[in-house]
Amino acid sequence: MARVRYLDREDLAPEYQDMPRMKSNITRALANSPRGARHVAGTGMYLRHESSLNPRLRELAILQVGYSTGSEYEYAHHIDVALSFGVSETDILAIAADSAGQACTLEPLARAVLQAAREMTEQLSLSDATFTVLNDALDAESLIDLLIAIGEYNGMVRIMAALQIDLEPEFMTYLERFPLPIRTE
Known part of the structure; x- marks a missing residue:
């Protein structure tokens, strides 16, 4: 139950x-x-409707933040959003494989986006190698918008956790279809 x-x-x-x-x-x-x-x-709304960043890449980054943090709320809600912006079910399943260091079907830029989201989520930084791949593939505006999206959703998952936001029942099916990793902490 939520704290507010x-x-x-x-x-x-x-x-x-x-x-x-x-x-x-x-x-x-x-x-x-x-x-x-x-x-x-x-x-x-800026990120979703006005940003120059490719919507599929944006949603992959947001999903990776939700996946890396184990945020059921963020992950389930953005699976719903991602599917409407061209992210395939195969793409969503690839997040788990890529996170585990396994082979996946994603193209190199999408994998670099996932890597950036993991690094910024888990290490609070971005490696030179990952930055170089992104910088070579994206224009400056899209690169900055990607970093804003990752930072924004890292903040949101922390707010959701602090407030103990309840996932609405209609989003539970997404967690069944695309499970989050089991946390041992």
Whole structure:
């Protein structure tokens, strides 16, 4: 159960009742700070609808953050988003293989994106080798947008964990189809 109350649209002051995505538990929790929620949503909407970064690569990076952190909420929600932006089921399954150092069917740039997301998630940095691959393949704007996406979603998984956000039941099937690694901690 979440550590803060999930708000509904009618719980908000009139100037915030147009808040998008008020059906998702993370938005309903963040709505306890409506101005903050609006800023978070703004970054997400920029990345999803205005960024020059290829949407498939963006979603692969976000999925890798969710996978690496074991964030059921982030991972399941972004499987839903990723499938609508051209990420295939084979791509999603490849995240587990690539994370385990196994062969997968992803092209080199997609594998470099996953590597960047793992490095920034697990080591808080980006190796010169990974940066070079990305820098050679992406223009500067797309590269920066990729790093913003990885950083943004690393922040979000931490907020979700701190608030103990509940995954909505309709997203549970994604975890069954694309399981997260079993945590031993």
